[in-house]
Amino acid sequence: MSDSSNSRLLDRRGFMGLGAGALVAAAAAFEWGYRLRTRACKSTPPNPFVAAGKPLLVAVEGEDLHAMLRAGIEALGGLDPLARFGREAIFRGNYVTPQPYPVTTAPEFVLAVSAELKRAGVSKTSLFDTHGTRLSAGSPPEHILGRLGVLEKLTQGGVPVLARDFLDPDEFVFVRSPAWSIAKPVAVHRILHEAPIVVSLPVVKRHTYVSFTCALKMHFGSVAMADRMLVHTKDSDGQSGLMQQRLVHFADAVKPQLHIVDARAILARCGPGLGGGAQVVPGVNKIILSGDMVAIDVYCARLMAQHDETFTPDMIAPQLRHAVALGLGNADLDAVKVVEIRV
Amino acid sequence: MRRGGVAALACMLMLGLWACRGAGPLPSGAALGGLADIDQPESYTGATLYTYIDGGADLYVNQGFSELYVRRYGRGSERFIAELYEMKDASGASHIYQSSRRPNAEKELASGCIASVTPAEILAARGRYYLVVRNEDPLAKQSDGLIELGRNVLNRLPGACGLAPKK
Numbered sequence: 001m002s003d004s005s006n007s008r009l010l011d012r013r014g015f016m017g018l019g020a021g022a023l024v025a026a027a028a029a030f031e032w033g034y035r036l037r038t039r040a041c042k043s044t045p046p047n048p049f050v051a052a053g054k055p056l057l058v059a060v061e062g063e064d065l066h067a068m069l070r071a072g073i074e075a076l077g078g079l080d081p082l083a084r085f086g087r088e089a090i091f092r093g094n095y096v097t098p099q100p101y102p103v104t105t106a107p108e109f110v111l112a113v114s115a116e117l118k119r120a121g122v123s124k125t126s127l128f129d130t131h132g133t134r135l136s137a138g139s140p141p142e143h144i145l146g147r148l149g150v151l152e153k154l155t156q157g158g159v160p161v162l163a164r165d166f167l168d169p170d171e172f173v174f175v176r177s178p179a180w181s182i183a184k185p186v187a188v189h190r191i192l193h194e195a196p197i198v199v200s201l202p203v204v205k206r207h208t209y210v211s212f213t214c215a216l217k218m219h220f221g222s223v224a225m226a227d228r229m230l231v232h233t234k235d236s237d238g239q240s241g242l243m244q245q246r247l248v249h250f251a252d253a254v255k256p257q258l259h260i261v262d263a264r265a266i267l268a269r270c271g272p273g274l275g276g277g278a279q280v281v282p283g284v285n286k287i288i289l290s291g292d293m294v295a296i297d298v299y300c301a302r303l304m305a306q307h308d309e310t311f312t313p314d315m316i317a318p319q320l321r322h323a324v325a326l327g328l329g330n331a332d333l334d335a336v337k338v339v340e341i342r343v
Numbered sequence: 344m345r346r347g348g349v350a351a352l353a354c355m356l357m358l359g360l361w362a363c364r365g366a367g368p369l370p371s372g373a374a375l376g377g378l379a380d381i382d383q384p385e386s387y388t389g390a391t392l393y394t395y396i397d398g399g400a401d402l403y404v405n406q407g408f409s410e411l412y413v414r415r416y417g418r419g420s421e422r423f424i425a426e427l428y429e430m431k432d433a434s435g436a437s438h439i440y441q442s443s444r445r446p447n448a449e450k451e452l453a454s455g456c457i458a459s460v461t462p463a464e465i466l467a468a469r470g471r472y473y474l475v476v477r478n479e480d481p482l483a484k485q486s487d488g489l490i491e492l493g494r495n496v497l498n499r500l501p502g503a504c505g506l507a508p509k510k
Contacts, residue, residue, distance in 0.1 A: 097396075100480055139394070208399050237401075265482060275426070276399045277443040280463070280481045 048081030086196025209238030294329030470502015
């Protein structure tokens with residue numbers, strides 16, 4: 001270890017320890033308040049986007065977002081199956097930091113998908129996010145969305161924004177699956193647990209600790225801050241495998257029925273934010289649609305490997321294996337009907 | 344009730360550490376030639392850097408991070424952000440620059456100072472400072488405003504350039 005790292009007053013582990021101490025206390029308050037009323041993970045109908053018994057994955061290449069989206073949805077067989085699940089849909093975007101697309105989900109992408117859902121008969125769409133708390137004047141739940149202009153654009157576009165406090169115990173429900181490798185429950189946001197339709201809108205990025213983030217990893221943002229911090233504390237360098245397992249559990253707790261990835265541009269080499277050598281790759285010009293979140297990550301990992309020589313898809317093999325074991329989808333694209341089209 | 348109160352207090356103490364206000368050596372927009380100041384300047388210590396860079400702060404901490412100053416500027420419809428990482432010594436700043444710079448994108452930005460210049464981002468090291476100036480839109484085309492801002496800030500920093508042009 002270098003002198004500089006020895007002399008630092010509070011390193012990542014120290015900070016995480018400090019944060020974890022507070023958040024363990026918060027978790028204790030969660031448990032005390034709820035008397036540990038743990039539920040099963042939400043039950044969702046089988047993937048409605050299948051062809052000849054295989055899950056469908058549609059990749060559309062083009063430059064006109066609306067035309068790409070329309071073509072992708074048509075190849076998917078339309079969104080009518082989603083509309084049969086309910087009248088309201090919740091969007092999950094990636095808003096980890098106040099940096100615009102492709103670090104975070106673009107507001108015009110959310111609006112475009114919303115318009116398609118409404119054409120299919122969904123009467124209301126809302127964007128859910130929980131990346132802040134009212135306990136801090138500088139980081140209220142809507143601060144990232146506000147800085148990015150997402151709040152204003154979506155509100156004006158008829159898509160309400162549900163920015164929730166990641167430390168508010170009343171907002172979360174404890175869920176657990178007997179199939180998980182870790183028995184402890186996860187505090188998933190009540191809105192996501194109860195929503196009849198959840199549509200995930202990931203971006204494709206490298207990630208310092210788990211190499212890659214797309215459809216699975218983004219659900220770190222769906223659970224209480226205590227859960228996120230405890231994983232980061234116990235697996236501070238991403239090497240123990242805990243993070244790779246727990247991110248799958250977080251995704252299992254949400255189980256969106258549809259994933260539409262905006263890969264018109266991607267963040268290569270480093271992430272999940274700009275800096276540290278992260279490189280925005282424009283001109284990828286793809287969107288990927290599927291009801292299978294594992295197939296989505298396999299496909300998008302290959303896409304990343306095409307644009308980032310420091311990445312190989314086997315870097316995320318552990319999380320994919322675990323997701324397959326939990327029945328979240330298919331990692332073998334031969335078992336998936338992949339439709340690639342250009343508009 | 345007591346446990347909940349303690350938890351809330353602990354959280355408030357932790358979160359109270361988040362972004363402080365302070366521009367450090369970053370000049371005001373007016374001092375940089377008619378730029379508008381957007382929002383209040385922010386600063387982050389080693390304890391709070393992880394709240395600014397979720398998932399990428401170790402690179403800086405491991406090289407002797409001291410403080411980060413963040414300031415946002417505007418000109419017309421363009422929005423720029425300047426991040427100034429103050430390290431404990433010049434070798435830390437230089438190491439971060441060398442691990443983050445873009446190959447084949449370096450040029451002399453300020454007198455005697457090499458910088459990595461890509462359309463939406465400028466990286467440079469000078470003295471114990473590592474400087475990042477970027478267009479807030481990561482997909483923005485190269486702009487004279489970004490180059491000018493990077494050059495002006497770099498010229499005002501104390502210390503020797505992390506990388507000087509080859510003679």
